[in-house]
Amino acid sequence: MQKCFLGALLLAVSGCSMIPAYQSPELPVASTLGDRYLRELPQAAGSGQTRDVSELGWAEVFTDPVLQDLIETALANNRDLRETALNVEAYQAQYRIQKSKLLPTVSGEGDGSKLRTLYNSSHVTSESYSLQVGVTSYELDLFGRIRSLSNEALEQYLAMEESRKTAALSLVSEVARAYLSWLSDRELLHISQDTERVEQESYALVKQRVDGGVATELELAQARSSLEAVRANLAMYRRQVAQDYHYLNLLTGTSLSEKVLPEQGMLREFQPLAAMPQSLSSEVLLQRPDIMAAEHELKGANASIGAARAAFFPTVSLTASAGVSSDDLSGLFESGSGAWMFAPSISVPIFTAGRLSAELDVAKIEKEIYVARYERAIQTAFREVSDALVAVDTYRDQLQAQQANLEATEHYFQQARSRYEEGVDSFLTLLDAQRSLYSSKQSFLTMKLAQLENQVNLYKVLGGGWH
Structure with a gap:
C-alpha cells in the first residue's frame, strides 16, 4: 500500500501541464519616446552613464530634506497604502492555500x-x-489542473504586489505635488500681502490728492476697488494654504507640526529633482509597476486556460x-x-451539456481581454511619458518668457508710480501697472508650479523607483 501511494504521489507531482506557452505581446507603440525632447533631459550625475529610471529611489530624486521627511512619513503612515499592503498579504495567503493542494x-x-x-x-x-x-x-494532478490554478493564484499575487508599488509611487508623487502646492500658495499669499500694502499706500496717496483737490473721487473709487480685490485674493490664499496643510496631513497619515514645514523658502528657488537619465526607449515602459501588474494578470489568465483544458480529462x-x-x-x-x-x-466527464467547452471559451476570451488591457496600459503609458517629455521643453521656454514678462512689468510699475507721483501720468496708468505686476507675479508662480509638477509627473510616469 505504501509503495502504491508513493508512486501515485510522484505521478501527481510530475503531472503534465496544459497551460499554453506564454508569449508577451509586442509593444503596440513606437520604439522610442519623444526623441526630439530627450536632449532636454539632463545627464545623470556621475560619469555620464545612464541608469534605469526604475533603479532611482525617491530619495535620490527628491533631494529637498523637508520633502524627504514628508515622503518617508507618508510611506510609513498613509492608510490607503497600508490597505493596499494588507491586500497583498491576503493574495499571498490565497496563493499559499492554492499551492498547498498540490500535496x-x-x-x-x-x-x-x-x-x-x-x-x-x-x-x-x-x-x-x-x-x-x-x-x-x-x-x-495528472493533467495540471491544480498546478494551473496555483500558477494563476501566483500571478494574481504578483500583480497585487506590483499594484502596491504603483500605489507607493503615486503616493510619493502626490506628496511632492502637495508640498509644491503648499509652497506656491504660501508664496502667493505673501505676494498678496505685499500687494495689499502697495494698494493701501496707493489708496492713501490718492485720498491725499483728492483732499488736496488734485485727484478725483473716481480715482479714489478705482483705488478702493483695486485694494478690495487684492484683499479678496488674500483671503482665498489663506484658505488654500490651510487646505494644502490639511491635505499633507491626510497624505502623511499624521498630524504634522507646523515646525516640520519651512518658515522660509520660495517656490521659484525650489529644485526638487535630481538629474534624470538622458536616453530612453519604449522598453522603459515595461518597468512601470502598473504595466508589470497588467502582464501578471495576463499570465494568470493564460494559466486559467490550462485549468479549463484539464477539466476535460x-x-x-x-x-x-x-x-x-x-x-x-x-x-x-x-x-x-x-x-x-x-x-x-x-x-x-461524459456529458456536461457543453459546460466544459463554454468554460474553456470563457478562459480564452478573458485572456484576450487581458491582452487588450495590457496593450492599452502600454499605450496609455507611452502617451503619458510623451506628454511629459514635450512639457519639459515647452515649460522651460514658457517660464523664460514669463520671467522676462515679470521683469518688464516690474519696470513698468516703477516708471508708472514715479510718473504719477510727479503728476505726469494719471492714476489709471498706475492702477494698470499695479494690476499687471500682481497678475504677472501670479502667472509666474503658477507656471513655475506647473513646471515642477511636470518634473514630478515625469518621474512617476517613467516608473521611477518607489522604494
Missing part, C-alpha cells in the same frame, strides 16, 4: 471507548481503542489510511493490531 493533506485520528453493560446479573466491561493516519480525497482521487486498533490500550501497538485501507477513485 496531500495528512490527518491523524484517534479514539477510544469503554462500555459497561449488565448481562445475567453481572457487569461486563468492553474497551476499544484505535489510532489511524490517512489521506482523504487527494486529487492526483478524468480526475483521479486517492483516499488511504493506516492505523492500529485493540481492545486494550496497552496492546495498541502490538503486532497483529494494524489495519490499512487504499481506495482510489476516478471521475470521468
